[in-house]
Structure formats: C-alpha cells, structure tokens
Amino acid sequence: MEQAAPTVVPTKPKKVKALNQGYWSKYGIFYLMMAPALIVILLNNYIPMVGSIIAFKKITYESSSFIENFVNGKWVGWKNFEFLFKTSDAWRITRNTVLYNVVFIILNLVIGVGAALLFNMMRSKRLAKLHQSIMFLPFFLSWVIVSYLVYAFLNPSLGIMNMTVLKWFGAEDVMWYSDSTWWPLILPILNVWKGIGWYAVLYLAAIIGIDKEYYEAATIDGASRWRQIWSVTIPLIRPVIITLTVLQIGKIFYADFGMFFNVTRNAGALYETTLIIDTYVYQGFLVTGNIGLSSAAGFYQAIIGFLLVFGSNLIIRRISKDDALF
Template structure:
C-alpha cells in the first residue's frame, strides 16, 4: 500500500493533470448512473433523490400496467433505430463508393463538403426548414402538388418524413468515414483484380465491400448500444412535439423529456429510463461478444 502511494506521489503531476476529466466524469456521468436507483423509489422532489422512500418494484408494475404507452414508445424507438441504421448505412456506403469511383476529384471534394453541412444544423433550426416544406398553407409540398394535407395532424406520414429528415441530416457525415477507408485501399488490389479480368462491379463486390466490413462492424456496434436512445431533437423538435402525432413519433427519449416538463409520472418514467439504460448496455456487451467470437480484430473491447 505504502509503496503504491509512493509510486503515485512520484507521478503526482500526471495525477493532477488527469484530475479535471476524472472529476467531470464522476459528477456528470457516474453520479447520474447512481441516480438510476430512482426506478426503485417513490420520488418526492422535496425529499430529494436519496431520501425518497424505497418502493421496491412498484414502478415496474406501473410500467406493466400502462403497457400500451410503454410498448408503443419502445416499438417506435426500435423501429426508427432499424430504419435509420439500415437506410443510413446503405446510403452512406453507396455515396462513399460513388465518390470514390468518381474521376472528377475536385468536383467530388466540393460535393462532399456540401453533403456534410446538414449535420451542423441543429434540429431546432431544422424544425423551421421542415415547417417551410410541410406547413399546410405556405408549405412547399402542398404548393407543389396542389394538395392541402395538414401534415402536422397526420401521424401516418411521419415515419417517412422523419426518415427523410434524418437521412438528409446524417448521410453526408456518415459517408466520410467510409470514404476515408476507401481512400486507404491499396490500388494494387484493384490492379490485380483487373488483370484477373474483374469488371467494375466485381471489383466493388470483391475488393471494395470486404474492406469496408471492419468499419461497418464498428459503426453497428457503436450504434447498438444506443438502440433505446433516439436523436431526441428529431422526435421532439421536428414534430413540433405535436400530440396528434405521438402514435408514430413518440420515442422513449421524447416521452421522458415531456414527463420532466410536465413533472408527471416520475415512477413510470424512472422505470422506463432504467429499462432503457440496462437494455442498451446488455445489447452492446452481447453484440461485442458476438463480434469477438467471429472477427476478434473488429471487436470494440
């Protein structure tokens, strides 16, 4: 023990330099993790988090009792995760390969710059852009097609709308990663394939796609952990938090945000949060273990 302390004293400069980040993680990440005990408590704002009485699994019973709400938002969360991940990855890879194949490099650089820009626009601003398209009187879509659909009242269109907005927002950014991988492929591989008589498609299938696989795995793994989390801004801001749309747009995160604002249903919400955190962590551990089994070098840890 004494020896270890001496060793640390010898590195006191490093300890001091690491301290600020250590403390910020402690107070702003780890303490809130402990706050998950809220799921087992009957929260009373006056008593605070720690003094509130325990109530066992009552919150989870509440969760099961209002199955309808809970199931729907969980289903929405998972459904959007699947759509966004599948469509996003497909489009990102398609754009990356197309850009890589393009002979006009200068033009490609410019297009790439433009494609990334939307990720830097916050959803609070995106919300106004979407409104300009969808507003029932002044919106571009209704004007263009001469329709008078009240988009903000019709839940059935929103899975499509949100997917389009999400793809517009994130695809360019996502494609950059794949492009950087493609730029690193040894050109000799293509030359060899050409000599063996492979045409363009065969080259893409047998050289390009396999070299993208590690990056795809890493991106998937990273995203699986947040399967229960959503891009809150997309679901809260872009939908204008419109109650009539909840059946297709309410996800766990936006539900929690609403609950905080209305100061309501803390028990239910706490149980849902607990579920969200635990499921996410289990999923990422499981999928990492699976990848480790198949391709150890692609695992995250």
C-alpha cells in the same frame, strides 16, 4: 570447514520502484493529456448514474430540497416499472424507438457506403470535395433550424407541399401535424439528409486507406469495377462497418430527442408514430411531474442498450473474433 559466501539478492521493491518511475516518466504525459476528457466523462456520464436510484423510489415533494427528496424518498421497489409496463405507452414507445433506429441503421449503412464509393470513384478531386462539403453541411444544422425548414414545407395553410406540390399533382391537402400516417417516412428522410454526410466521410476515409496494390491485382485478374467493390473494398472496410453498426445498435433504444421533439412540434396527434422513449421521459419528468415513472423508463432504456451492445459484440466475436470491439 569453509563457509559459503552469502549471496546477495536484489530486493524486489527497488525494481518495482525503478520500473514505476520509468513507466510514469514515459507515459505520464499521455495520462495528463487524457485527464480533461476523463474528468468530463466522470462528471457527465458516471456520477449521474447514481440518479438511477430514483427509479426505485417515490418522490413526494414533501421537502423543498431535492437532495432531501433523493435521500429520504420512500423505496417502492419495482412499482414504477410495473406501472410503466401496465400502460399501453410502454409498448408504443419501445416499438417506435426500435423500428425507427433499425431503419436509420440500415439507411446509414447502405447510403453511407454507397455515397463513399461514389466519392471515391469521382475523377475530379475538387468536385468530390465540393460534393462532400455540400452533403456534410446539414450535419452542423440544429434540429431547431431544421424544424422551421420542415414547417415551411408542411405548414397546412402556407406550406410548399400543400400550396404547390400537392396541387400540381391534383392531390388533396394533408394536415401534416394532425395525420401521423406520413411521419414514418418523413423522419427517416430527414435523418438521412442531415446525418449521411458524417457516415459517408467515415467510410470514405476507410476506403482511401486501402492499398492500391489490391485493386491493381484485381484489375490484372480481369475483375470489373463492381467486382472490385464486392471482393476488395467491402471486405477491407468491414471492420469500420462493423464498428459503426455496433455503436448504432448500442443506441437503438436511444433516439434523437431534437428531431422527434422539434420537427414534429411535439404534436399530440402524432404520438402514435412519433412518441419515443426519450420524449416519453421528457413528458413524464417535466409535464406530468412523475419523476419515478420517467426514471424507470430511462433506466429501462439504459439496461436494454447495454445488453444490445454486449450481445451484438458477442455475436460478432463468434463469427469473426478479429472484428469484435472487445
């Protein structure tokens, strides 16, 4: 009786090894290129997250070493959070941070898209580039420099507003750094002036990437310029609009510390309308020395920001799955 010849089956590890060798030889250079950025993100963003433990501890300064304080600090559970939310500051800093950022998001979207549309419609490309450069220039200025420019306008005794503008209109002088009434208007204006060039350039890049055949077809159908904007331009740049808006929503609990601290000169009289979570954490950490309370405020800020990103993306995913970030 003849015996069947044994079949030879290639071993799986050799295939996997060959596959891995081919994968790394093909894509290894890209991982090498990403390595510096990944290391920076790891050191700057992820390792410091271990410090969130401080929000649940009581730092007593009994030891001269911060590491010993961090390791041996007494666990207090949620007491830092309870103390935070029992004060009136919790509501005030949350209200100011959220409302300012909502206004910033709306203005950046409306004015940014509007400016990009105007740049795109300019016939002279040289003038368009000149206007883009002029609008983009404030983005590179430090808030320290901007704060001195603002102080030149708002100085109660020598500022341009009190000495020239208000006198020209016959109005009384305003103590700008003692009266918090005007700052909900001043800060959004400064935010738009400094950052709108960045958003305008991003939206303009998306508009320039639209195929001209869409506009030609719309023109043949008799669509006006405004109709083309609403029916062609806006729908086609919608993914960029959604991406930038979601990224801003994720930072709705974060405010620009440089603007709120330097431009307002950290004036205590303005805290009712200018105190935000970021400056509150600074005050708690460096001024009052309450590390646990400031860490609790920072932890609260991070968790809410994460939930807002996740929630806004979930809503977008249900409306239009293709436009969701993840």
